[in-house]
Amino acid sequence: MTSRTLANRHDYLPAAGNDLFLPFYDLLSRALGSTAVHHTLLAQAGLESGHTVLEIGCGTGNLTVLAQHAVPGATVIGTDPDPRALARAERKAPGIRFERAYAQDLPHPDGSVDRVLSAFMLHHLDADTKAAVAAEAFRVLRPGGRLHIADVGGPMTAADGRAARRSLRSPYLRGNLGDALPAVLRTAGFETEQVLSHAHRTLGRVTYYRATHPGNARR
Structure with a gap:
């Protein structure tokens, strides 16, 4: 994924924000409650044996690994530029198969994937890159395939707590607030709905979306 850099000469945001922090990424991720979010996201994704599943912005692979263990008969692939x-x-x-790839330039044929997963990645992207990622997910999904997203934002307000008030001041979250992210997905061609949204102690608010490629699913 292309994004801002934090003291790194990269055209992507490293998994921990800075290469120096990478050894602590998994500890920080668990402390922030990402494991519960990953389980919730997978419950909504409806993965099945025989599915080809792609995680974009997989980082150190926590969601990818969880998905593969949940459905051993699926082909689960994690992608990240880091x-x-x-x-x-x-x-x-x-x-498990991991590939170095940008979410806006995936090395997969048109209509070759049943599910695309994204957790806590899209809010890092600028508007143009986010639109490109949505279009690329639409391209690789089969008709009836789905993109499942869990991310910070959605209907977040100051009433969601201190973390939300801090997040609302960040310019990088504006493209994830309110209906902004569903609007990007609809522009890419998806039929999009918000599945769940809840206040989160450390992240402000986490919102889940299901974006479906129109057409008849193979299964």
Whole structure:
């Protein structure tokens, strides 16, 4: 994914914001409550044996690994532009396929994927890149396939707590607030709905979306 850089000469945001922090990424992720979010996202995704599942912006592979363990008969692939994060993912799960790829330029044919997953990645992207990522997810999904997203934002207000008030001041979250993200997905061609949204102690508010490629699903 292309994004701002934090003291790194990259054209993507490293998994931990800075290469130096990568060894602590999984600890921080668990402390922020990402594991529960990943389980909720997978419950909504309806993965099945035989599905091809792609996670974009997989970082160190936590959601990718969880998805593969949940449905061993699926083909689950994690993608990320950060080679250091992918190396850690491969060490954790050597039997799972990880690819270095930008979410707006995926090395997969048109209509070849049943599910695309995204967790806490899209809010880092600028508007143009976010639109490109949505279009690319639409391209690789089969008709009837779905993009499932969990991210910070949605109907977040100051009433959601201190973390929300802090997040609302961030210019990087504006494109994820209110109906902004569903609007991007609809422009890409998806039929989009908000599935769930809840206040979160450390993140402000987490919102889940289901974006469906119109057409008849294979299954």
